[in-house]
Amino acid sequence: MTEGRYANIIIDISHEKVDRAFQYKIPAALYGILDVGTCVTVPFGTGNRLRQGYVVEITDKAEYPPDKMKEVFQVVKGSVSMEEDAVKLAAFLRHTYGCTMIAALKTVLPIRQTMKPREKKKITRLVTKEEAVSLLGECLRKKQSARARVLSELVKEPVLPYELMTKNLGVSSASLRSLESQGVLSIEAESYYRNPVKLETGPEAGKVLSDEQKFIRDKILADYDSGIRKTYLIHGITGSGKTEVYLSLIEAVVTKGKQCIMLIPEIALTYQTLLRFYKRFGDRVSVMNSTLSAGEKYDQCERAKNGEIDVIIGPRSALFVPFPKLGLIVMDEEHETSYKSESMPRYHARETARYLAQMKNASLVLGSATPSLEAYYRAKSGEYELFTLTRRLTGGSLPSVYTVDLREELKNGNRSIFSMKLQELIKQRLERKEQIILFLNRRGYAGFVSCRSCGYVMKCPHCDVSLSQHMGGKMVCHYCGYETRQPDKCPSCSSPYILGFKAGTQQIEEQLYKKFPGVRVLRMDADTTRKKDSYEEILSAFSEGRADILVGTQMIVKGHDFPLVTLVGVLAADLSLNDSDYRCGERTFQLLTQAAGRAGRGEKPGEVVIQTYRPEHYSIKRAAKQDYEAFYEEEVLYRELAGYPPVSHMMAVLITAKDEQEGEQTAKAIGNCLIRETGKKKETADRIQVIGPARASISKINDIYRFVLYCKHRNYEKLIEAREIIENYLKQTENKLNVQFDFDPVDRF
Ligand code: ADP
Ligand code: ZN
Numbered sequence: 001m002t003e004g005r006y007a008n009i010i011i012d013i014s015h016e017k018v019d020r021a022f023q024y025k026i027p028a029a030l031y032g033i034l035d036v037g038t039c040v041t042v043p044f045g046t047g048n049r050l051r052q053g054y055v056v057e058i059t060d061k062a063e064y065p066p067d068k069m070k071e072v073f074q075v076v077k078g079s080v081s082m083e084e085d086a087v088k089l090a091a092f093l094r095h096t097y098g099c100t101m102i103a104a105l106k107t108v109l110p111i112r113q114t115m116k117p118r119e120k121k122k123i124t125r126l127v128t129k130e131e132a133v134s135l136l137g138e139c140l141r142k143k144q145s146a147r148a149r150v151l152s153e154l155v156k157e158p159v160l161p162y163e164l165m166t167k168n169l170g171v172s173s174a175s176l177r178s179l180e181s182q183g184v185l186s187i188e189a190e191s192y193y194r195n196p197v198k199l200e201t202g203p204e205a206g207k208v209l210s211d212e213q214k215f216i217r218d219k220i221l222a223d224y225d226s227g228i229r230k231t232y233l234i235h236g237i238t239g240s241g242k243t244e245v246y247l248s249l250i251e252a253v254v255t256k257g258k259q260c261i262m263l264i265p266e267i268a269l270t271y272q273t274l275l276r277f278y279k280r281f282g283d284r285v286s287v288m289n290s291t292l293s294a295g296e297k298y299d300q301c302e303r304a305k306n307g308e309i310d311v312i313i314g315p316r317s318a319l320f321v322p323f324p325k326l327g328l329i330v331m332d333e334e335h336e337t338s339y340k341s342e343s344m345p346r347y348h349a350r351e352t353a354r355y356l357a358q359m360k361n362a363s364l365v366l367g368s369a370t371p372s373l374e375a376y377y378r379a380k381s382g383e384y385e386l387f388t389l390t391r392r393l394t395g396g397s398l399p400s401v402y403t404v405d406l407r408e409e410l411k412n413g414n415r416s417i418f419s420m421k422l423q424e425l426i427k428q429r430l431e432r433k434e435q436i437i438l439f440l441n442r443r444g445y446a447g448f449v450s451c452r453s454c455g456y457v458m459k460c461p462h463c464d465v466s467l468s469q470h471m472g473g474k475m476v477c478h479y480c481g482y483e484t485r486q487p488d489k490c491p492s493c494s495s496p497y498i499l500g501f502k503a504g505t506q507q508i509e510e511q512l513y514k515k516f517p518g519v520r521v522l523r524m525d526a527d528t529t530r531k532k533d534s535y536e537e538i539l540s541a542f543s544e545g546r547a548d549i550l551v552g553t554q555m556i557v558k559g560h561d562f563p564l565v566t567l568v569g570v571l572a573a574d575l576s577l578n579d580s581d582y583r584c585g586e587r588t589f590q591l592l593t594q595a596a597g598r599a600g601r602g603e604k605p606g607e608v609v610i611q612t613y614r615p616e617h618y619s620i621k622r623a624a625k626q627d628y629e630a631f632y633e634e635e636v637l638y639r640e641l642a643g644y645p646p647v648s649h650m651m652a653v654l655i656t657a658k659d660e661q662e663g664e665q666t667a668k669a670i671g672n673c674l675i676r677e678t679g680k681k682k683e684t685a686d687r688i689q690v691i692g693p694a695r696a697s698i699s700k701i702n703d704i705y706r707f708v709l710y711c712k713h714r715n716y717e718k719l720i721e722a723r724e725i726i727e728n729y730l731k732q733t734e735n736k737l738n739v740q741f742d743f744d745p746v747d748r749f
C-alpha cells in the first residue's frame, strides 16, 4: 500500500489522447485503501460532476495549495478491470525504467480508434496439388521465377495471404492477375488477421514429444496444477524442439480455459512460424506486429478482452494485449536485443513479462539456444528453473569448426581477407555446387584501432573497453572520456601496421570476383536491404540457388534455414569483441554460435571456418566448440569482477542539448549532485558508483549534443533512487534539457 495524502488521477485512460493527471486530496476515510490502479469517482470540472478515474500515483507532494484541492469521492466497488491491470503495468514501467506516467500508459494501452478493419486479400489455389506441381516444373524450365515462387507456396498451402506474395516474395500483382486469368488461382478480399489461413485439413495434432521434451512439459504443467507459478528457462540449440514444447504447453493451458502470450522477435515472425501456430490453434490465435495500424491493434485487444482469442503471437508489444485470464507467457529467443525498447520507457520484455506473470498469476517460460547472461545467471541462482534440450530432432549433425589465426596468415605472407583454409574450402564447394555463407561480423566496426600483425587493440586504461578512432588521429573512450593520440607503432610488437579496421562487405564481394572468376555472389547488408522487401528477396534468391555465395553482416545469421549451405566462413570473428561495450563478449559468442549453426542443416555435413586475431579469447574458443556452459562461466566472472549486469546493475543517463556547453555543464552537475547525495551514505557498500560524464558514442545527432553518465550498484532499487535524485534535481533547478534513462542497457547511447 502506497503512503501519501494526495492521489494523481487520470480521468479517461483509454481515450485517444491520454490526458494529464489531476491531483486530489485523499479523505481520511480512504487512507490506506487507495492504491495505484484503483478505480475511483471524483468531482470534475466546474460543475463538479462525478466522473470515474484511475489512481496513477499516490504522493505526499502537493502540486498546488491543498486547500484548493478537491477530494476523492469514493472507491468504485468490484471494479477489477483490465484498465486496473494496465495502470499497474504502466506504474511498473514508470518505476522500473523511468518515464512519465502518461508515456507509460501510452505504451501499455491500446489506442481506441474507431475505424473499419482493413481488408486483406487472400489467394486460393484453384487447381489440384498435382497440377500445381506440374505447372511449377514448367515455370522452372521456362525460368519464370516469380510464377515459380507463387506455385511453390501454393503447392504447400491451398490458401495464402496476398501480402505474403507481393511483400515477402516480391511477386508483382500483374503476375498474380495473369495466373488468376489462367484459372490457376483466385484473389479475394478477406479480413486477414481475423482468419489468416484456411486449412485444407483440420487442426493438426502435436508431435509425440521426445522424453526430454515430455519431461519439461510435464514438470511445468505439474507445477501449474499445484498452483506453483515460476519462471522457467529452456536452453536448447536450434532444432532441439523448443517450439514444440511451447505449443504443447500453450495447448494444455488453453484447455484449462486460460489465455497465452507467445513472444517472438519481429525478425523471426515469419510466415512459416505463424503457420505452425495457426495449424495448431486455428482462429483462436492472432498476431500482433508493427505493421498493424492503431485501429487493428485496438481491434486485437478488444478480441482478447472479450475472450475471442486464446493466444497472441508477437514481438515485445504483444505483452500489453489485455487478457483477463492470462495463464502463460512464453518468450522465445529470450536473448534477442530487440526485446528491449529503444525509446522511453526503455523496458525489457523479459522483466516486464515477469512482472505481468506475477500480477496475473501466470507462468513464464523463456527459451534460447544461447541464453542471455541475465537469464542464465538467474537460472543458476535458482530464481528460474533450468531445463536443457540436448539433441537435434531432425537429424543433421553439428558442423566441424576450424579456427584460423589471422596473425599466422600475415606471417606466412597471406594479406588477403580469406585465409588459405577458407580459400581451399570455398574452391571445393564451388566445384561441388554447394552453397557458402560468408559472415562479416562488423558490429564493432565503429572504428576501433588494432595492430594487423599481432592483433593488439588500443584500449582505455580506465575502462577495459576499446578506444574509438576519431578525426585527426585521436582515440577516445566513450565510457569515461579519456583521450589519447593514435600511436605510429604497435605498443605491443612495434609493427607499423596499426590501423583503424575497415573492411566492408563490398570489398569482400569484389575480392571474391577476383579470386574466383565466374562466382555468383549475393550481398546482404544495410546498403543492399535499404529498400523495403529487399531482405526477403535476397533470402529467397539465395535459397532458390540463384547464387553460390551469400555475403553479409549479422542479418544473415538469424534463424534462416538453407539446406544447401555446407560451408560458413566467419571473416573477422573478433570484430565484435572490440565494441566498447561490456556485452561484446556475449554478443560475439551468440553471433558465432548462430553463424556456425547455419552450416550443415541439410543432409550433408557442414564445415565452419572462424578467422580471428584472437583465437585464444574465450568467446571465440567456446563458440567454436559450441560450449555455452564454459562460455557462461568465464563471462559471468568478468561481469562479477567489473561490476556489470547481471551481477551488478547499471543505469545510463543520457543528456541531450542544442548547446554543447549547456549539455556538458548539466551532465557534470548531475554527476556532482549524485556524488553529493549518495556520498552522504556512510557505508561504502551503499554508495553508487558514478562514471563519467563523457560524450555519448554518437556524440552529436542532428546538431544535438549528447552526453552520458553511468551509475552502477548491485541493488537495482538504489539506481531507482539515483534516478529520483536526478529527477528532483532537474525539477528544482528548472532545467529543461532532455534527460533519458536506460537501465541495464543492451546498447550504447
Ligand atoms: P526449436 O524451436 O528448438 O528450433 P522446433 O520445435 O522448431 O525446435 O523443432 C525442430 C524440428 O523438429 C521441427 O521441424 C519440428 O517439427 C521437429 N520436432 C520437434 N519435436 C519433435 C518430436 N517430438 N518428434 C518429431 N519431430 C519433432
Ligand atoms: Zn602489434
Ligand code: ZN
Binding pocket: 460, 461, 462, 463, 464, 477, 478, 479, 480, 481, 482
Ligand atoms: Zn575509459
